[in-house]
Amino acid sequence: EPEVTQTPSHQVTQMGQEVILRCVPISNHLYFYWYRQILGQKVEFLVSFYNNEISEKSEIFDDQFSVERPDGSNFTLKIRSTKLEDSAMYFCASSGGGGEQETQYFGPGTRLLVL
């Protein structure tokens, strides 16, 4: 069964450093997303991406964040200068296969710890 994959599973970084989180969405999907979940809190939407551009973003997704689809398979989230409060689980999701355009399937997540 096709699934969303994410790398790395864990990332530890120093405050102020740049991190890139990587995702491979399900191959025939057209819509890609990033969400985050701070420990003990709800899952929060960051950004959606379609047709090589951002289609929607939340207030969390400020100038420190960027997304890119560098090739036909990868989808990345870059945090330019990490802050302590960026520590969270980051989930990539994808949707858009056939008639279930809205159903989003999540990857296993990347646990980011900013020290």
Next chain:
Amino acid sequence: QKEVEQNSGPLSVPEGAIASLNCTYSDRVSQSFFWYRQYSGKSPELIMSIYSNGDKEDGRFTAQLNKASQYVSLLIRDSQPSDSATYLCAAINNAGNMLTFGGGTRLMVKP
């Protein structure tokens, strides 16, 4: 006002019983709803989607949607200890395809 609300629980049920999980939503979210299961430290795993008023059944799971009351629920029949997890209700935002999640209800199924 929060857009999607759930009781945080924990909801404790004995093995074999029916677990009933509830969710309410504001009128700013759209009419498409999803139930995800999340084990501790893991990612949300889709259980069911529901778009129309009424019931939708899939195996031991039944989702119920009542748009007039802005209420969606998930019933789990014959609950098993492996069903112990946090259940997340989510809705698609009217403005696009952003999922808005509730805080989740923790379910504990006791053997």
